[in-house]
Amino acid sequence: MAVRTAIVTEYFAAASDDVAALALLEGQGPSAPAQGSGEPLFETVPLPGIEPFVMLGTLHHLLSGRPYRECAADARHGQVVGGADEGPWVVTVSASLVDALADASRGRLADVAGRWARTPELRRQPHEHRPERLASAVLALASLAYRAREVRHSLYCWTRLPS
Template identity: 50%
Template sequence: MGIRTEYFAAPTDEVAATALHTPGGPSEPDQHTDLPRFDAVAVPSVDPFVMLGGLAGVLSGRPYGEVTAHPRHGALVGSGGDEGPWIVTVSQTLADDLASAGPTRLAEAARAWSDGATPTAPPRNLAAALLPLAALAVRAADEGYRLYCWTSLTD
């Protein structure tokens, strides 16, 4: 069993929590408009707790324990119960760091992230995951939105 993660932007915790009502995740199209319900990117197997904490530490230069102690690091805003899905927050500090990092900084972060928290993931794969996540962070900042993660268990 694995996890499926989609990171998405929403204006408030309350609006983000409505993504629980989209069984396919926040990028699932609305039945009336056929448009995605949220601006979202799939970032396979990058959990919003440990892996994102490692990334936050790399991008900010702060210790893992400090970044994961942030009150919005993985704070639950919606739960589908024991089987999920779950909606959690991404700290604004990390969202800002992602939005302000260019491709070179993201590639450097992917190398450091690969060496630290995720030794089995090649830096190229992590960099490829960071580019759309950083682009989402830029779009969220432009709208004054926050980042969230929708997580679900997979078979």
């Protein structure tokens, strides 16, 4: 039986869409070392297999209590900033999800992560989406959202298909 490899995703913060698109220059993503410094281009939260369209829309719905359709209709939800036809791509994360993540308590985030892990799209995913691992990832994403909002940055997802 072949093992499916999840879509590769890294969430990161940037000052603008143009700055976020810099993650596409080398094709290695936002955590790739910047030329000359050896430091990552951006602070990232890797969330393997958590694509920024349906799955992040579901997280937004669970966290905010707003209908999924409303969350997914946000103009900044999953808007492609740049990328080639075959990827990789940089995609926006809505400001309302950033606010919901940044404002949620640790307990609320852990509860939502547990419910999110039981959704159909995540139950079909690999072991890294067990509730305890997903809770840790959601906490990291919320922390990134908080720091981004403090400096008036937006969140983005760099994504590519598995090799």
